[in-house]
Amino acid sequence: MTALESDRIPRTVRVDGDWPGARLEEIWGTAPTLKGWLSCVDHKEIGKHYILTAFAFLILGGLEALAMRLQLAGPERRLLSPEAYNQLFTMHGLSMIFLYAGPVLTGFSNYLWPLLLGSRDMAFPRLNAFSYWVYLAAGLFIYAGFVAGHGPDDGWFNYVPYASRAYDAGINIDIYALGLILLGISTTVGAANFVVTFLQTRAPGMAISRVPILTWGTLTASVANLLAVPSVSLAFFLLWMDRQFGTRFFATAGGQPLLWQHLFWMFGHPWVYVVVLPAMGMVSDALPTFCRRPLVGYTAVALSTVATMALGFGVWVHHMFATGMPSLALSFFSGASLIITLPSAVAVFAWIATIWTGRPVITTAFLFFASMIVLFVIGGVSGFMTAAVPVDWQLTDTYFVVAHIHYVLIGINVFPVVGAIYYWFPKMTGRLLDERLGLWNFWTMFVGFNVGFLPMHLLGLLGMPRRVYTYGHGLGWSGLNLLVTAGSFLFAAGVLLLLVNVVLSLRRGKAAGRDPWGAPTLEWAVPSPPPSYNFAVIPIIASRHPLWEERLGLGGARSKLDEGYLLDRGRETLGTTALDARPNLILEMPEDSLAPLLLALGLVGVFVGALAHAWWVTAVGGVIGLIALIDWLWPRYIHADLEKVGG
Amino acid sequence: MAGPADISAGRAWPMNYLWTHGPRADPATALTWAMIVLSTAVVVIVTLLVVAGVAVRGNRRLTVAEAPVKDEGDGLAWISIGLVLTVIALAGTLVWTLEALAAIDSPARPPALTLEIIGHEWWWEVRYLGAGPGQSFSTANEIHIPVGVPVRVWLKGADVIHSFWIPALTGKTETIPGRTNLTWLQADRPGVYRGQCTEYCGAQHAHMAAFVIAEPAAAFAAWLRSQEATPAVDPEFAAGQAVFQASCAKCHAVRGTSAHGDKGPDLTHLMSRRTLAAGVVPNDVDGLSGWIANPQALKPGALMPATYLSGPQLARLRAYLESLK
Numbered sequence: 007m008t009a010l011e012s013d014r015i016p017r018t019v020r021v022d023g024d025w026p027g028a029r030l031e032e033i034w035g036t037a038p039t040l041k042g043w044l045s046c047v048d049h050k051e052i053g054k055h056y057i058l059t060a061f062a063f064l065i066l067g068g069l070e071a072l073a074m075r076l077q078l079a080g081p082e083r084r085l086l087s088p089e090a091y092n093q094l095f096t097m098h099g100l101s102m103i104f105l106y107a108g109p110v111l112t113g114f115s116n117y118l119w120p121l122l123l124g125s126r127d128m129a130f131p132r133l134n135a136f137s138y139w140v141y142l143a144a145g146l147f148i149y150a151g152f153v154a155g156h157g158p159d160d161g162w163f164n165y166v167p168y169a170s171r172a173y174d175a176g177i178n179i180d181i182y183a184l185g186l187i188l189l190g191i192s193t194t195v196g197a198a199n200f201v202v203t204f205l206q207t208r209a210p211g212m213a214i215s216r217v218p219i220l221t222w223g224t225l226t227a228s229v230a231n232l233l234a235v236p237s238v239s240l241a242f243f244l245l246w247m248d249r250q251f252g253t254r255f256f257a258t259a260g261g262q263p264l265l266w267q268h269l270f271w272m273f274g275h276p277w278v279y280v281v282v283l284p285a286m287g288m289v290s291d292a293l294p295t296f297c298r299r300p301l302v303g304y305t306a307v308a309l310s311t312v313a314t315m316a317l318g319f320g321v322w323v324h325h326m327f328a329t330g331m332p333s334l335a336l337s338f339f340s341g342a343s344l345i346i347t348l349p350s351a352v353a354v355f356a357w358i359a360t361i362w363t364g365r366p367v368i369t370t371a372f373l374f375f376a377s378m379i380v381l382f383v384i385g386g387v388s389g390f391m392t393a394a395v396p397v398d399w400q401l402t403d404t405y406f407v408v409a410h411i412h413y414v415l416i417g418i419n420v421f422p423v424v425g426a427i428y429y430w431f432p433k434m435t436g437r438l439l440d441e442r443l444g445l446w447n448f449w450t451m452f453v454g455f456n457v458g459f460l461p462m463h464l465l466g467l468l469g470m471p472r473r474v475y476t477y478g479h480g481l482g483w484s485g486l487n488l489l490v491t492a493g494s495f496l497f498a499a500g501v502l503l504l505l506v507n508v509v510l511s512l513r514r515g516k517a518a519g520r521d522p523w524g525a526p527t528l529e530w531a532v533p534s535p536p537p538s539y540n541f542a543v544i545p546i547i548a549s550r551h552p553l554w555e556e557r558l559g560l561g562g563a564r565s566k567l568d569e570g571y572l573l574d575r576g577r578e579t580l581g582t583t584a585l586d587a588r589p590n591l592i593l594e595m596p597e598d599s600l601a602p603l604l605l606a607l608g609l610v611g612v613f614v615g616a617l618a619h620a621w622w623v624t625a626v627g628g629v630i631g632l633i634a635l636i637d638w639l640w641p642r643y644i645h646a647d648l649e650k651v652g653g
Numbered sequence: 654m655a656g657p658a659d660i661s662a663g664r665a666w667p668m669n670y671l672w673t674h675g676p677r678a679d680p681a682t683a684l685t686w687a688m689i690v691l692s693t694a695v696v697v698i699v700t701l702l703v704v705a706g707v708a709v710r711g712n713r714r715l716t717v718a719e720a721p722v723k724d725e726g727d728g729l730a731w732i733s734i735g736l737v738l739t740v741i742a743l744a745g746t747l748v749w750t751l752e753a754l755a756a757i758d759s760p761a762r763p764p765a766l767t768l769e770i771i772g773h774e775w776w777w778e779v780r781y782l783g784a785g786p787g788q789s790f791s792t793a794n795e796i797h798i799p800v801g802v803p804v805r806v807w808l809k810g811a812d813v814i815h816s817f818w819i820p821a822l823t824g825k826t827e828t829i830p831g832r833t834n835l836t837w838l839q840a841d842r843p844g845v846y847r848g849q850c851t852e853y854c855g856a857q858h859a860h861m862a863a864f865v866i867a868e869p870a871a872a873f874a875a876w877l878r879s880q881e882a883t884p885a886v887d888p889e890f891a892a893g894q895a896v897f898q899a900s901c902a903k904c905h906a907v908r909g910t911s912a913h914g915d916k917g918p919d920l921t922h923l924m925s926r927r928t929l930a931a932g933v934v935p936n937d938v939d940g941l942s943g944w945i946a947n948p949q950a951l952k953p954g955a956l957m958p959a960t961y962l963s964g965p966q967l968a969r970l971r972a973y974l975e976s977l978k
Contacts, residue, residue, distance in 0.1 A: 088856040088954050161853050167830060168813040168855055173774075258831040263814060298712070298720045302728035328816055328825040328852075330808070330834035333758050340750055344743050348736065354699065355735030359728035361706035367717045368707065376703055383699045387692035390743075394750040396681035396757055397688060399824025400670045403816060403851035467689075469668025469820045471851045474859035478932075482666035524718035557722040 021568040030539035045598040047131035053117025060110035067101035079491040091475035092159040099162035107281035115224040121529035124209025126579040129202040137196035139606035144189035151181035158182035166256040183242040190239040197228035211547035223287030227280040238273035271322035279318040285422040295525040296372040297364025303356040310349035317346040343393035370444030374425030381417025406466025437515030451500030458493025526551035543570035604634035670820035675839040680756040760803030772815030772828035775857035776931040793918030799873040808834040819848035840867030856954030862932030883909040893973025923977040
């Protein structure tokens, strides 16, 4: 993104047939070749790649979970060795939390943001591509170790001293440490991109009081990432130094093992909100479409999103209540952890009110969103229980917390994401998902999930610790564990039905048209799938529901969707002011480029070399990265394009 | 062997904490029940609201795109009322939480006994710190306490982080290497209370049970005296003792002999314990033989290696160990 020529006033034109679309397609289109695919910086392509990759990791993590559930189906089973089980639960956790839950939402936001905001791309398209390639590389980096038999086996939380070389000597923890630092680079640049995109590229008139809640969710999550990711990247870097170069950041003498827990959870708890706030935003935006009314309490919900995150930085110690801290300190974090319930309650009551004051039309997507409210509350109240210190001293590290984290991650992430697939799949592909199969999909997942995870609460209350590869007879846990295993397989069958539906509907689904749901937001104003340039002219926004202004009979100015600024001198989009979205810049957007991929490959070289202590590989990777950066930043096209395009 | 290996005699769920048996746990248990009731009520109410909302307000005649859009009623009352109710519930919970925390923070009376418990991969070392030099001793995985009086417990970590937990008596406190944590417990009635490590600590995290054996004062005093005693070596078992000295003494200690190893449990009064290997097998003839012969079969990854003893050696060793009453 380069700000260019801000004194030029672009012409305002009306869209006329395929003008100026055809011309914009020439400018924005990507050649359907391998090189085109590798160099594409279109946010929609990157978004879809993110979603598909995240689902691949979801499936891997799910298979790992099923293997564990077979082992735990009865007492003293010997299907898995302790070491195999420990690697599986570690890979399961890190796959779901780091490689699925965050990236899948990044994928949706990537795909949707410019369409929701009335822009032609994210603020930094190349950074966007780079962010995806690094994410993919980090996932493969970590999985390569697992496939080779060197998976990390200290849980996704990776506590020291067990993660130190004295107790876990292999290369596995080093792979995890470096892999997460690599992933942190992806998350950080992606977050910076979202923040700038939000502040600078909204269509004229789309004041911050008019943006969809999803963008509030992702913006909040992105700011949180910028503040939280350094903590975990630093922790893993220090750990790697301890393991490889004998530094003593987490040495036992002096009780420094606790330093790891602080650094990890200062990141880890905000991350929980990172992987749910955008998903809650999806529900806040899409549920009203089916309820045929605007969201109740838009302002309250937007503010509660931000408030959740602000409070979310002050509760990390509730992961550490059992570490022996003084009661006074625990009391503060206990109070903060209870108070953080409030903004969530705002969202829940806003959704319920939207249902009660609307006229909901029941579709598969609606069922996923509406059931999410219930699952959210179950995950919420179990979190509320762990906020009370004396209660948490019993609950923590039992299956009660396993139940809690799954109601949070599946209830507030997976269910909205699957709902979002039913909702936005038509936009992405031009075809609707099958509704009959959709109902089977929903009910199988919903019943399977609750049969699989509700009994875990009871298992926890009956004292079953988490992260055990087996348990004895006579402890009263056998029957419930069998039930949990049965439910988890039913849930997996539900996920399989989703995949079947996607594959079938891609070929045979009903044509969607622009706006199959009669929805209020901008993405439904463009064809399905959207053209490479998104909007033929940059729309001008006058309300929170640009496509519902007629239906709601809103007074005052109307949004203009097919009349607006013509920006066709090369890849251009409009820059606007941060709060009121008044136009103030023309943003020159970059061409497709292999530089992001090359830079990502260079980084992989740096990290592989560091892992193997093959410093020449690190050096080669660094040089490749440097070349990529020079190519990336070389200012060659701005003026050339102006001349080519002419006046 | 005294009593069943896994006690909690007759309890269907020996690890549950919905029914607890001491003042360190009970105030939290009452709060737990209250929060379960409140939480269940919230879930039921919200579920009913969602289901009823869909049933009452649902539009079954039109497709989404056909259905009209209206902005009727601002619905903000839902949020206001919901927030007020939530604030009341949270405020009540916070007060109760702080009260419960204060109630269990320290015992009402000075502790009658002080123990040191050290988490190892994958067993618990229990040290009784007597007044004199001959009165301190160390045992493993079984924690004898007098019933009805508070017991102070210092918690230390030997290697990685573990977490000490006896659900019926006290919530969790981590044992962190380099630090000393403090907890206490009190059993209001005699019995055996099972606990288990709850901080993931490696291969055999699953097999790291601890048992609190709460006994009336007299029985506890008798147990204490027997543990303090240093048993004389019976010459009858000298051959077995020689095997022990050669194969086991690097890691295990038996007081009164030249076995001083401190990596594994002190075996001076091995036969007074109910289980072996932190609850993996009962301490009977089969359990002991199987454990000595091949610990890795019972507890894969455990730090005790297979001893590769011949049949006669094994028999002599077992006879010696069985003499350690």
